[in-house]
Amino acid sequence: MAARTVRRATAAILTGAVALTAAACSHPGNGAAGSGGPKDSAVVGIAYEPDTLSPLLGYGKDGNSKIFDGLLAFDADLKLRPALAAALPTVSADGLTYTYKLRPGVKFSDGKPFTAKDVVFTYRTVLDPKTNNPSRTELDALEDVRAVGDDTVVFTLKYPYAPFAERTVLAIAPEHVAGRQDVNNGPFTTKPIGTGPYVLTGWSKGEKLTFQANPNYWGGAPAVKKFTMAVIKDDDVRATRLRAGDLDGAILPPNLAANFKTDKTKKTYAATTYDYRTVTLPTHNEVTGDTAVRRALDLAVDRQAMVDKILEGAGKPAYGPVPTGSPWFAKGTERRHDLAGARKILDEAGWKPGPDGIRVKNGVRAAFPLWYLSGDKLRQDHALAYASDAKKAGVEITTQAGTWEVIEPRMKTDAVLAGGGSPGDPDFDQYLLLKSALAGDGFNNMAWYDNKAVDRALEEGRRTDDPAQRRAAYDTVQRELVKNPGYTFLTHIDHLYVVADRWTTDAGDLTTQTEPHDHGLASGPWWNVEDWKPKGSGATAK
Amino acid sequence: MSRRLPWGAMARMTGRRALAAVPVLLGVTLAVFAVAAASPFDPVKAYAGTAGLTASQENLDQLRANLGADRPWLTRWWEWLGRAVTGDLGDSSVMRQPVADVIAERVGWSALLAATAFLLAVTLGTALGVLAGRRRGGLLDRAVSSAAYTLEAAPAFWLGLLAIWFFALKLGALPAGGLTDTASETVTAGQVAHHLVLPALVLGISQLPWFFLYVRQGVGDALEEDPVRGARARGLGERTVLTGHALRSGMLPMLTLIGSRVPELITGALLVETVFSWPGIAAATVQAAVSVDFPLLAALTVLATAAVLLGNLLSDLLYGLADPRVGFDG
Numbered sequence: 001m002a003a004r005t006v007r008r009a010t011a012a013i014l015t016g017a018v019a020l021t022a023a024a025c026s027h028p029g030n031g032a033a034g035s036g037g038p039k040d041s042a043v044v045g046i047a048y049e050p051d052t053l054s055p056l057l058g059y060g061k062d063g064n065s066k067i068f069d070g071l072l073a074f075d076a077d078l079k080l081r082p083a084l085a086a087a088l089p090t091v092s093a094d095g096l097t098y099t100y101k102l103r104p105g106v107k108f109s110d111g112k113p114f115t116a117k118d119v120v121f122t123y124r125t126v127l128d129p130k131t132n133n134p135s136r137t138e139l140d141a142l143e144d145v146r147a148v149g150d151d152t153v154v155f156t157l158k159y160p161y162a163p164f165a166e167r168t169v170l171a172i173a174p175e176h177v178a179g180r181q182d183v184n185n186g187p188f189t190t191k192p193i194g195t196g197p198y199v200l201t202g203w204s205k206g207e208k209l210t211f212q213a214n215p216n217y218w219g220g221a222p223a224v225k226k227f228t229m230a231v232i233k234d235d236d237v238r239a240t241r242l243r244a245g246d247l248d249g250a251i252l253p254p255n256l257a258a259n260f261k262t263d264k265t266k267k268t269y270a271a272t273t274y275d276y277r278t279v280t281l282p283t284h285n286e287v288t289g290d291t292a293v294r295r296a297l298d299l300a301v302d303r304q305a306m307v308d309k310i311l312e313g314a315g316k317p318a319y320g321p322v323p324t325g326s327p328w329f330a331k332g333t334e335r336r337h338d339l340a341g342a343r344k345i346l347d348e349a350g351w352k353p354g355p356d357g358i359r360v361k362n363g364v365r366a367a368f369p370l371w372y373l374s375g376d377k378l379r380q381d382h383a384l385a386y387a388s389d390a391k392k393a394g395v396e397i398t399t400q401a402g403t404w405e406v407i408e409p410r411m412k413t414d415a416v417l418a419g420g421g422s423p424g425d426p427d428f429d430q431y432l433l434l435k436s437a438l439a440g441d442g443f444n445n446m447a448w449y450d451n452k453a454v455d456r457a458l459e460e461g462r463r464t465d466d467p468a469q470r471r472a473a474y475d476t477v478q479r480e481l482v483k484n485p486g487y488t489f490l491t492h493i494d495h496l497y498v499v500a501d502r503w504t505t506d507a508g509d510l511t512t513q514t515e516p517h518d519h520g521l522a523s524g525p526w527w528n529v530e531d532w533k534p535k536g537s538g539a540t541a542k
Numbered sequence: 543m544s545r546r547l548p549w550g551a552m553a554r555m556t557g558r559r560a561l562a563a564v565p566v567l568l569g570v571t572l573a574v575f576a577v578a579a580a581s582p583f584d585p586v587k588a589y590a591g592t593a594g595l596t597a598s599q600e601n602l603d604q605l606r607a608n609l610g611a612d613r614p615w616l617t618r619w620w621e622w623l624g625r626a627v628t629g630d631l632g633d634s635s636v637m638r639q640p641v642a643d644v645i646a647e648r649v650g651w652s653a654l655l656a657a658t659a660f661l662l663a664v665t666l667g668t669a670l671g672v673l674a675g676r677r678r679g680g681l682l683d684r685a686v687s688s689a690a691y692t693l694e695a696a697p698a699f700w701l702g703l704l705a706i707w708f709f710a711l712k713l714g715a716l717p718a719g720g721l722t723d724t725a726s727e728t729v730t731a732g733q734v735a736h737h738l739v740l741p742a743l744v745l746g747i748s749q750l751p752w753f754f755l756y757v758r759q760g761v762g763d764a765l766e767e768d769p770v771r772g773a774r775a776r777g778l779g780e781r782t783v784l785t786g787h788a789l790r791s792g793m794l795p796m797l798t799l800i801g802s803r804v805p806e807l808i809t810g811a812l813l814v815e816t817v818f819s820w821p822g823i824a825a826a827t828v829q830a831a832v833s834v835d836f837p838l839l840a841a842l843t844v845l846a847t848a849a850v851l852l853g854n855l856l857s858d859l860l861y862g863l864a865d866p867r868v869g870f871d872g
Binding site for chain 1: 589591592594597601609648714717725817819
């Protein structure tokens with residue numbers, strides 16, 4: 001702890017005293033958590049630990065951090081609602097100016113008021129090239145941000161970007177703390193201060209993060225006073241500690257979650273996701289670059305079998321980055337498993353079966369390598385199933401494992417079993433995956449997909465705010481993907497959580513949000529732990 | 543045993559070893575930078591994590607420049623060395639905080655775990671080894687020896703899972719992991735002691751066979767040597783024979799072992815810390831290595847090398863004390 005001002009120290013002591021009182025009232029026993037533990041504390045097991053808790057370095061960029069708030073936040077259905085902003089933004093007619101009025105009376109957990117200056121500081125710092133923020137590209141559209149008085153923030157964009165409001169769920173850092181130290185390595189990266197429902201009380205790296213309810217939270221003090229995230233990388237150990245009562249909830253792979261089905265005291269939640277697994281079909285490979293081969297593989301693959309066998313039912317067939325359950329999904333673009341159809345397409349395109357059953361056209365064998373990330377069992381299973389399905393249509397796929405360092409230089413010509421997915425706007429995934437100008441730019445457009453109709457539709461989709469026009473644009477993209485699939489999308493994977501059946505919310509049972517590819521800290525049923533109430537004890541006023 | 547300790551000779555040996563340690567440590571850090579630079583891992587990808595999968599090339603290039611990953615490793619080593627000499631260990635890219643903070647937060651917990659486990663392995667291993675060596679082929683010897691061979695083959699993480707299953711799940715007697723109760727925010731000595739039992743036990747038990755087998759062999763052999771037979775012939779009591787003669791020469795190989803087991807202890811601690819979510823330095827070491835986090839990796843390597851050198855010094859000092867014929871480095 002560095003030297004602090006008297007005011008901050010006082011605030012810290014006060015917060016601590018309140019926390020202690022709260023803890024003392026609610027802890028008649030020895031503080032042991034678990035199923036029989038105090039009802040106002042919750043302990044969950046997570047598999048990944050964040051690298052940093054500083055929003056300036058990328059933490060909380062997708063909203064829903066327990067320590068911070070963004071101007072806006074997502075609800076359970078991923079609809080935007082105001083958080084630090086008093087209302088949704090007003091957008092200028094040309095789509096280039098977004099104006100936010102701020103919620104009055106909000107304070108950081110150290111007692112200092114939150115103002116427009118903090119918003120400007122946060123966005124400007126993220127945009128600063130000296131800040132080591134790997135997600136800066138997401139704010140590419142942002143030209144400038146400025147404060148008008150203490151309670152209004154105006155964003156100016158370089159080009160009209162319809163989903164911009166969804167980027168403003170970015171967590172806001174306090175300028176009076178984070179602005180006075182090294183952005184990349186200062187103490188703020190591990191000892192953050194925010195406006196959120198919880199205050200970080202400890203981060204023992206590799207072990208756990210502990211949170212205390214923020215008694216002055218603008219949304220009302222949470223009923224769950226203590227919240228702990230235990231970092232347990234090993235799936236088996238996490239399951240063991242959940243069973244032992246050391247944890248109240250945990251994320252688990254399907255096979256381990258299945259063991260808790262008979263446990264009456266626990267509930268399993270399957271979060272639907274945008275987390276897809278796909279095979280890239282590089283344009284620069286003479287086999288996968290052939291539209292006939294792409295279309296044939298799209299039909300030859302048995303997606304339902306992958307969901308049933310590999311995911312044990314916890315997932316859905318995928319036909320594009322947009323999950324079939326999303327309102328943005330273009331109905332009618334589902335492809336049935338049709339091996340005969342696949343063979344017919346290849347026959348008509350001149351890919352004739354050779355002596356070994358593998359098709360040949362103009363001396364080119366219908367064969368290509370497929371890379372997957374070594375050590376990732378799920379990707380390996382998908383790759384093997386895909387290769388076996390392709391073989392039945394006469395296409396030979398050699399699966400190979402490697403690290404990203406090995407795979408990346410080959411992405412231009414070799415197929416890769418890739419994963420990804422960010423919920424929210426259809427622009428987020430599709431633009432990066434399919435825009436021809438982004439081919440080979442980092443990990444964007446890994447397949448070097450190049451389709452003028454798709455390019456046009458992607459631009460239309462992000463430049464207009466009109467819902468009907470946007471829908472038409474993304475329908476076009478999805479229909480083009482049927483005609484010329486640059487990727488074979490395989491599955492969208494459910495994330496499974498097992499949680500002790502001890503809590504409820506005003507709206508009823510616990511819920512999950514639609515989740516992205518990577519497991520954020522606040523994914524899972526505890527995405528809204530601040531709204532949880534202990535079951536049965538009569539809901540306490542929030 | 544009532545002779546005065548040869549302080550002067552011991553101090554001279556320690557001094558000589560300390561001087562020799564300087565080039566060793568320099569060489570080790572140079573090698574770490576070279577090996578890390580040659581490794582296929584990319585520090586920028588490691589830093590960016592999943593965000594790197596959607597970042598533009600421009601963003602990634604900027605990161606590379608900010609992290610200094612675009613400069614030759616020899617330059618980076620020289621700069622690192624220059625600052626390290628003044629006490630500035632640099633910033634860890636993977637932990638987003640100064641290296642000194644990373645180490646200060648964690649090294650104590652690792653040291654506590656390793657020291658407890660080591661003490662357990664040495665005392666228990668020696669005691670069992672003496673008992674078994676006294677009567678080779680006896681019931682105790684056969685039981686403990688076969689257990690020791692089995693343990694030597696058992697990986698530490700597997701023992702850890704087994705221990706969690708039995709003590710935490712079946713008996714509910716001990717916590718399954720962490721430094722303190724999962725829901726607790728303060729670190730109290732009682733809680734740490736309670737949580738230390740299982741990981742220290744597992745790490746200690748995984749090291750124990752080495753000490754046990756060495757002592758058993760040493761004591762057993764010593765009991766068959768001429769001086770012992772002579773002592774017995776002179777009618778000395780069994781206890782005197784054992785402590786005065788057999789133990790002294792029988793324990794010698796074990797003293798060497800103490801030094802050479804330090805590296806094993808460090809790698810063993812890595813697995814045990816992972817299984818028990820112990821917030822020690824081991825996990826940071828792996829992360830630093832796969833993320834090519836030069837400053838953190840170099841600092842941790844210096845620490846580990848120093849631990850090994852110290853371990854060797856300690857065992858040589860003990861050896862010299864136990865057997866005056868060996869002396870202290872000539």
